[in-house]
Amino acid sequence: MxxxxxxxxxxxxxxxxxxxxxxxxxxxxxxxxxxxxxxxxxxxxxxxxxxxxxxxxxxxxxxxxxxxxxxxxxxxxxxxxxxxxxxxxxxxxxxxxxxxxxxxxxxxxxxxxxxxxxxxxxxxxxxxxxxxxxxxxxxxxxxxxxxxxxxxxxxxxxxxxxxxxxxxxxxxxxxxxxxxxxxxxxxxxxxxxxxxxxxxxxxxxxxxxxxxxxxxxxxxxxxxxxxxxxxxxxxxxxxxxxxxxxxxxxxxxxxxxxxxxxxxxxxxxxxxxxxxxxxxxxxxxxxxxxxxxxxxxxxYDGQLPGWLSPVQLYVIPIGEEGLRFAQKLEQELIKHGVRVVVENNAGSLSKRVLFAHRLRPFAKIVIGQKEAQNGPLVLQFRDRKVSCNLGNLVEQIKPMISVPA
Ligand SMILES: [Zn+2]
Structure with missing residues (x-):
């Protein structure tokens, strides 16, 4: 190979x-x-x-x-x-x-x-x-x-x-x-x-x-x-x-x-x-x-399995409300041992998503006003998207990032 x-x-x-x-x-x-x-x-x-x-x-x-x-x-x-x-x-x-x-x-x-x-x-x-x-x-x-x-x-x-x-x-x-x-x-x-x-x-x-x-x-x-x-x-x-x-x-x-x-x-x-x-x-x-x-x-061309990915969840907030929600989410996920990055760059959403790629995160999530107001969250894995909410986000991601026993 x-x-x-x-x-x-x-x-x-x-x-x-x-x-x-x-x-x-x-x-x-x-x-x-x-x-x-x-x-x-x-x-x-x-x-x-x-x-x-x-x-x-x-x-x-x-x-x-x-x-x-x-x-x-x-x-x-x-x-x-x-x-x-x-x-x-x-x-x-x-x-x-x-x-x-x-x-x-x-x-x-x-x-x-x-x-x-x-x-x-x-x-x-x-x-x-x-x-x-x-x-x-x-x-x-x-x-x-x-x-x-x-x-x-x-x-x-x-x-x-x-x-x-x-x-x-x-x-x-x-x-x-x-x-x-x-x-x-x-x-x-x-x-x-x-x-x-x-x-x-x-x-x-x-x-x-x-x-x-x-x-x-x-x-x-x-x-x-x-x-x-x-x-x-x-x-x-x-x-x-x-x-x-x-x-x-x-x-x-x-x-x-x-x-x-x-x-x-x-x-x-x-x-x-x-x-x-x-x-x-x-x-x-x-x-x-x-x-x-x-x-x-x-x-893996940097796309490491979830448990080895340095950044397991990359959060892109939009606007003040999105940022506040993302920071709350970050605190919650850290408690569960998830390696999370909240990015807050200026620029268009497409540019920010492209920028996220350099870190090869295992999953990404965009938090806009709708998501911050209890709307469904879209968890974007490298090969698929999963809809979830604040209550079951950890449940969704945890099995894929845990160190294999
Ligand atoms: Zn030896």
Missing amino acids: SYQFDHRQLADEMEIFFFDDQIGAGLPVWLPNGVAIRDALESFIKHQERRQGYQRVISPHIGKGSLFEASGHLKSFGDNMFPPMKWPDEQVDYYLRPMNCPHHHKVFSSSQRSYRDLPLRIAEYGQVYRYENSGSLRGLIRARCLCQNDAHIYVDPSEARNEIGRVLDLHEFCYSVLGLKGYRYRLSKHDPNRPDDFDGPHDEWLKAEDILRQSLIEKNLPFFEADGEAAFYGPKIDVQMKVGPAEEESVASVQLDFNSAKKFDLKYIASSGELERPWVIHRAPLGSHERFVSLLLEF
């Missing part, structure tokens, strides 16, 4: 985010309309994750160099990291984190775990920073700071395939609720000819890759395989989508990591009483807000 729309132009019109020279290239500032989309996505996925036994944590955006030496990020991902920060009174370097994993491994080791705690699912909408070349920056698709729908699942290796299956189910569920089409799965493997780029022995790689392959087959999900596209710590399943006019991008991934537990000396007490190392599944079905929101904007 190809998307002919550019999220940067849509985001400008819809007031989603902006860049500022003094803040820095690739560092987007999210505006209230953009945050409305992020909040709706978070509310949706956090509810799903809670139902599936994920526990949420919040960890710092920075860490000492030794943390990223232990994880292997400085060695294998260092080119994508911002340079270190140094304080004169501390003899250590601190780095902005490029991934959340090391912090989550520390959550695992913060207490003694046993087989009864596994799978342990640790989730965070985690902010990360990556030093992308200025030439490769592209709106929100390639930015230098991103907020990921991240989680790390610590499993008994024999349970890895089962848990990967659950994670793939969550991906499919999310994309069907979001109405996404045209994506494909890629099994991203190591490259045996470049052993330095991929940690751990070749046979462990083959074993982990086969677990991912069998999980995809079992779930009946079409996929293709690619050599050399794995993470340095393990193979992964990427969700590939074509975003905008440029080439296909990975928007989400599930990674099977058989290396990190050793690097961080992670252990749990197995049912035998022995200490064992878990495997780690890294997963982010909604990727980063940055890439995912740009994808949704382009996929």
Whole structure:
């Protein structure tokens, strides 16, 4: 599927985010309309994750160099990291984190775990920073700071395939609720000819890759395989989508990591009483807000489903009486959690309706004298009109804008 729309132009019109020279290239500032989309996505996925036994944590955006030496990020991902920060009174370097994993491994080791705690699912909408070349920056698709729908699942290796299956189910569920089409799965493997780029022995790689392959087959999900596209710590399943006019991008991934537990000396007490190392599944079905929101904007040409629309109801009042009524309506709708904008521009009604389009509201309503005097209200959705009154307006619109459960 190809998307002919550019999220940067849509985001400008819809007031989603902006860049500022003094803040820095690739560092987007999210505006209230953009945050409305992020909040709706978070509310949706956090509810799903809670139902599936994920526990949420919040960890710092920075860490000492030794943390990223232990994880292997400085060695294998260092080119994508911002340079270190140094304080004169501390003899250590601190780095902005490029991934959340090391912090989550520390959550695992913060207490003694046993087989009864596994799978342990640790989730965070985690902010990360990556030093992308200025030439490769592209709106929100390639930015230098991103907020990921991240989680790390610590499993008994024999349970890895089962848990990967659950994670793939969550991906499919999310994309069907979001109405996404045209994506494909890629099994991203190591490259045996470049052993330095991929940690751990070749046979462990083959074993982990086969677990991912069998999980995809079992779930009946079409996929293709690619050599050399794995993470340095393990193979992964990427969700590939074509975003905008440029080439296909990975928007989400599930990674099977058989290396990190050793690097961080992670252990749990197995049912035998022995200490064992878990495997780690890294997963982010909604990727980063940055890439995912740009994808949704382009996929829907800005006409997002009601629950994701930053402006759910756009009210155009006519005259003083209309304005007073519209403001009363606004107060009422805000109480019900509807994102509403009352516009009060000068100019002809047709011009004002056209102007409303730039924000891509989910529904519009014009309030003139007749409507203000208890006449019927006409709720204009993108594809149809519905007649209602003040008493049942909320009832009409609420089911279409509620976050899917
Ligand atoms: Zn991770």
